[in-house]
Amino acid sequence: MTTTFTDETRARAREIVARYPADRSRSALLPLLHLVQAEEGYVSPAGIAFCAEVLGLNKAQVGAVASFYTMYKRRPTGDWLVSVCTNTMCNVLGGQEVYDTLAEHLGVGHDETTADGSVTLEHAECLAACDYAPVMTVNYDFFDNVDPQTAVGVVDELRAGGRPMPSRGARLCPLKEMSVQLAGFADAREGAVADGVPGAPTLRGLRLAQEHGISVAGFDPNTPIRSKAEADRAAEKAKAEAAAKAAAASNAGTGEPAPAAEAAGSTTRDVKAPDDKSPEVRAAETRQPDAGTAVPDAPGTKVPADGPPPASRDAQQAEAAGVAANPPAGDAKPAGDGAAAQERNLRDAESGAGTGSPTTSDRGAQK
Secondary structure (H helix, E strand, C coil): CCCCCCHHHHHHHHHHHCCCCHHHHHHHHHHHHHHHHHHHCCCCHHHHHHHHHHHCCCHHHHHHHHCCCCCCCCCCCCCEEEEEECCHHHHHCCHHHHHHHHHHHHCCCCCEECCCCCEEEEEECCCCCHHHCCCEEECCEEECCCCHHHHHHHHHHHHCCCCCCCCECCCCCCHHHHHHHHCCCCCCCCCCCCCCCCCHHHHHHHHHHHHHCCCCCCCCCCCCCCCHHHHHHHHHHHHHHHHHHHHHHHCCCCCCCCCCCCCCCCCCCCCCCCCCCCHHHHHHHHHCCCCCCCCCCCCCCCCCCCCCCCCHHHHHHHHHHHHHHCCCCCCCCCCCCCHHHHHHHHHHHHHCCCCCCCCHHHHHHHC
8 A cells, every 4th residue: 555645744854854964864864764653653665665755765775774773663553652661670670570461461462552453562671760660651651660450550541542641751642643753843732841850769879879978079069060162271271281380390400491382283182102002003093093192292202103105116125025035836825835745645545545544645744
């Protein structure tokens, strides 16, 4: 069956693509896949073709992405996607029991949908809520500290047309509406955005630190956070002061003037290259520098640099010397293997075939 996407979906697709630079339009693929899922309830072959057409990709490229991420469903999915975490923490606290109870109650297995098309069940890897384990989500909204009975109550209310309130987040909405939000469009429902505070399990570590007077050394919560420009200026000032102190110390008592600033406009932190590094490591660091790599303007640092390539005459002489030192075998065998000995061993092996014991020549060759 061929699906014709609505004008609204096509307009939204153009809006999504316009969010990215013209030469980076393929970055819009993830939200576009959510968009086609919002219309069909899953990413169908028609949805794959639609995304490929919009972005100028082939269907194999789009399909590879759609099949990689589990949030993109490849077959029709119910209005309510119920995901039960069965990873370590939730499993230890009863997550598998919750999943098994729901599977039996709904009569479906992993990634299957009930006969009325309302609920799709799946077991999920970590849902990033270990402090509220065991957890399950309905269309990615959390229900914390669930047990088999409460989980059954949630799905029964959903199938009856109700909207149970998640432990955290806004009111539930069907998967298609949630996919619109995941594509980057705001939820227009009144009260759709819910404000909340961290729960007791999340704050437990903080409370223990406060009770026992534990804090980061030198941390002042009243210290304002500096802007990037302020932080850069402070770093430059500290670097200049450190360079001045080092210069003064190195010239103390010599009567020589302190050397001029050697930074030469570099903003890279000065790091002296240790002498115990191998030339290969130092050369690699020079070609692929990071924050810990020595820079040419660091005081006392000698950074290896690529020199001029050898002249063609030098290269030819080096190659000729190597060939002379390693004469190749005429029979294409590795140098050093004598052809005569190999032929003799072959004849001896043929003459002694089927005797069940090595010949004298074999033993001699082995020796």
